Amino acid sequence: MQEPTFLILTALAAQPLHGYGIIQSVITLSEGEVKLRPGTLYGALDRLAEQGLIEVEREEAVEGRLRRYYRLTDDGASALATEAERLRRRAAAAEAQLKDRAVPGFGHRAPGVA
Amino acid sequence: MQEPTFLILTALAAQPLHGYGIIQSVITLSEGEVKLRPGTLYGALDRLAEQGLIEVEREEAVEGRLRRYYRLTDDGASALATEAERLRRRAAAAEAQLKDRAVPGFGHRAPGVA
DNA sequence: ACGTCATATAACGTCAACCGTACTATCCGG
DNA sequence: CCGGATAGTACGGTTGACGTTATATGACGT
Numbered sequence: 609m610q611e612p613t614f615l616i617l618t619a620l621a622a623q624p625l626h627g628y629g630i631i632q633s634v635i636t637l638s639e640g641e642v643k644l645r646p647g648t649l650y651g652a653l654d655r656l657a658e659q660g661l662i663e664v665e666r667e668e669a670v671e672g673r674l675r676r677y678y679r680l681t682d683d684g685a686s687a688l689a690t691e692a693e694r695l696r697r698r699a700a701a702a703e704a705q706l707k708d709r710a711v712p713g714f715g716h717r718a719p720g721v722a
Numbered sequence: 723m724q725e726p727t728f729l730i731l732t733a734l735a736a737q738p739l740h741g742y743g744i745i746q747s748v749i750t751l752s753e754g755e756v757k758l759r760p761g762t763l764y765g766a767l768d769r770l771a772e773q774g775l776i777e778v779e780r781e782e783a784v785e786g787r788l789r790r791y792y793r794l795t796d797d798g799a800s801a802l803a804t805e806a807e808r809l810r811r812r813a814a815a816a817e818a819q820l821k822d823r824a825v826p827g828f829g830h831r832a833p834g835v836a
Numbered sequence: 837a838c839g840t841c842a843t844a845t846a847a848c849g850t851c852a853a854c855c856g857t858a859c860t861a862t863c864c865g866g
Numbered sequence: 867c868c869g870g871a872t873a874g875t876a877c878g879g880t881t882g883a884c885g886t887t888a889t890a891t892g893a894c895g896t
Contacts, residue, residue, distance in 0.1 A: 610724070610883070611812070612883065612884095613882085622819045623822075626844080627845065637819070638815075645883085651882075672891055673844055694755075698752075699807070699809040699810040702805070703803075709794075742871095760876095761876085762856095787862065837896100840895085848886080849886090851884080852883085856877105856878090859877105861873085863872080864870090
């Protein structure tokens with residue numbers, strides 16, 4: 609699962625949102641790092657709905673414009689939880705390996721050995 | 723950055739490895755979840771070397787077979803550290819949002835409000 | 837009145853990256 | 867002699883994200 613997809617699921621985890629609301633939420637959640645483009649968002653939304661991770665909650669017509677609200681399904685929630693867990697383990701593994709990084713000019717032994 | 727790429731950098735963080743060694747290391751680091759295929763590995767290796775995140779440390783000929791050892795550069799190490807940090811924040815955001823998840827049959831108020 | 841921005845979705849085409857598979861080659865064990 | 871582990875190369879396919887453009891309306895400024 610890619611970052612944009614992960615962040616869309618994250619945005620929908622707390623409450624149902626429509627497309628544009630997801631874009632705003634993702635900006636907040638990613639601390640401004642990720643600004644979804646329409647092409648990325650609606651493509652991902654279609655894929656996620658097909659996979660059953662999200663579903664259309666309702667369609668609202670506000671001032672002539674259609675608002676389609678998406679909701680995370682139970683499958684989507686558990687997929688997101690699994691993925692979050694995976695990310696934490698990957699980050700921990702990387703940080704552990706970096707700690708073992710060979711220090712230049714330091715005779716190297718097995719890690720953790722004095 | 724994708725998962726295979728991240729795991730390759732992780733594998734190289736502790737010490738230089740050759741292609742096949744990276745495959746083995748990634749299996750261990752990912753607890754058996756990720757088994758790199760040659761196409762994925764060598765493609766990623768070329769890309770990472772081009773970006774300056776890894777470099778060839780040395781080439782060894784062992785019993786007629788070439789072994790190319792790759793090493794993480796300083797740039798690569800900081801890119802990996804940055805990415806690990808990002809993963810931890812993404813995981814934390816997802817878990818926080820999931821905690822706010824609307825419980826069906828529970829009148830919902832602002833999160834954290836009694 | 838007109839332009840522009842924010843809201844809101846759809847529909848392109850493109851590209852990077854990963855994936856599977858097959859191929860080459862050597863050494864070892866059965 | 868064959869299969870499996872080791873080690874790397876080559877190639878084609880698919881997915882998913884990306885950028886851009888089009889469409890539509892309301893609000894705001896000039």
